[in-house]
Amino acid sequence: MPESRFSPFGRFGRSHEFWLLTVILALCASLGVANAQFLTMQNLFDLLTSYAFVGILALGLLVVLIAGGIDISFTATASVAQYVTLSVANAYGANWISVFAFAIGIGGALGALNAIFIQKLRIPSIIVSVATLNIFYGLLIFFTGGKYIYSLPDWFATGVFWFEFEWGKDTSYGVNLQILALAVSFLVTWLLLNRTNIGRQIYAMGGNADAAQRLGFHIFGLNMLVYCYMGVMAGIASLVQAQLAQSVAPTVLVGKELDVVAAVVLGGASLMGGVGTVFGTFLGLALLAILQNGIILLGVSSYWSPFFVGLVILISVSATAWSQRERRTRGARA
């Protein structure tokens, strides 16, 4: 592999991830100086917990984007999975394994529906997912009347708190359901994309679908897997969110699609397919989380926080595009 001798970090030094990491480290350093609260274990755990929902969805979307498609129906899928699963758990009783199996089943089934519409009817994925977002969400509210569920099973409301450890004087930390689910999702997605044959096929299909088909890839099967994976992630994320919120609110999840898209695309995944990494998605997520958290810790009025988030998104995407453009023109001249 031809490595540049002049760049101190080799290939990594020129990658999208390197720029993101630099921005994030700079942000962390300045926030850490400005507010002692920022670089604490407490804040880290809080951040991981509150961004688990967006993070798990982002991993599902990453796989879809790499495969060359897009899905924005996942918030509706999550709402349906959450509502049905916890209604069933309330009515018939359940345990951790069965609620997760149920939510994963519903998410996977709705994802499969997307894949069938996209592949069998040959409709572009953006059209299908805009349509199914409205279908899933519309039917859910129609049948449930948009009623919230406040009473959840006791064991579910209690959650999990594993690997408890002491830090400092009298604070103890543990791995809760949100952090656990987020970590497992990252691990599984990384394994799927980097350590399996199917992962390579997903990259190849996203890079050039026609070529992949001529090589004999099972395109329908691959797409089915990808959209089911997105659905499964939506199912898991929905339970994580319900456990954190301690209630099921069918109307609050839909509308958060763009937060997830922002995290994945900031992380360097291309809407054209074939490009994107789990590490990049982690960084994109981290950037958004740290920004929003940091603005609050700096004492900026919460009314103004979206403004600064927007400003930083705009500046960082412009800077990235500008630096890549510079490199392109330099490369063309050489």
Next chain:
Amino acid sequence: MSNASTLSLRGRLIRLAGSGPIATLMLLLVALWVVFAIAIGDRFFSANTLQSMAFQMPELGILSLAMMLALLSGGLNLSIISTANLSGLTIAFLLTRYIPGSQGVAWVGVQVLAIAAGFAVAALVGLVNGFVIAYLGVSPILATLGTMTLCKGLAIGLTRGNVISGFPEPIVFIGNGTVFGVPFALIVLALCALPVALMLNATPFGAKVYMIGSNEKASRYSGVDTRAVLLKLLAGVAAVVMLARFNSANAAYGESYLLVTILAAVLGGVDPFGGFGKVGGLLLALIILQVISSAFNLLNLSQFLTLAIWGGILIAVAAVPHLGGKAPR
């Protein structure tokens, strides 16, 4: 393909429906009218129903028109709703702050100035979008995601999430008045749609928009200044959008419209990857969506069921070209 004379009625319908998005939509609209006429009866055709339909359509219509322009050029504009809100708030702020108590020259002047300021804000956001997309090379979805959050943040920050209301009569008239029974807002929609259609179909600028949408690189090599075209287009879009918002002003209003504008545009035959689509198709799609919504309202069905049906219709219409055995493009 079988001989045309032996085609069954079903086959002919499918062929007619598959002969273009406009034909498909026409057929669908007729079918819907028939179904709802049977289900609802005379009430569906009353002047009241027609007028309420005409009142509800324009806002979504103008916003969809803006989304359509962005889609045609191969982009996607997520910031249209927040831009509309921001310029609406600008107008509302100027009006409630500076309007004199009595009618007179100043009274008219402030209103004209306020609207001009609203247009300026919208155009400014459009320019920022255009600059970032065309000159810096940021993908449209990311750039407009940034401006969307920025505009919304600015609007929330300045108003603290409050609603501004209490406008003078002429401004209220734009949203609620009628001219010979026709809602003025519908006239505004027509005044937006007509120039856009003319621009797209009859000017070199329109031709360039389609070209960029279908193949940006090829257009650049054939001498079109793609950057300048994109820049002008996006600023224009934002100004159009602003019209949709004359009589309401709140930072978070109408956010759920964002995906519906995409739904309407794509239903109207606009290719989500750019380059193809007509204003006529979009208007037909808007009428179809409105007919379903109004009919469901008369039938006392939930508006959320309407959403679900809209989604189903979108999939059905998008699938039609492939039913007749036409090869996918």
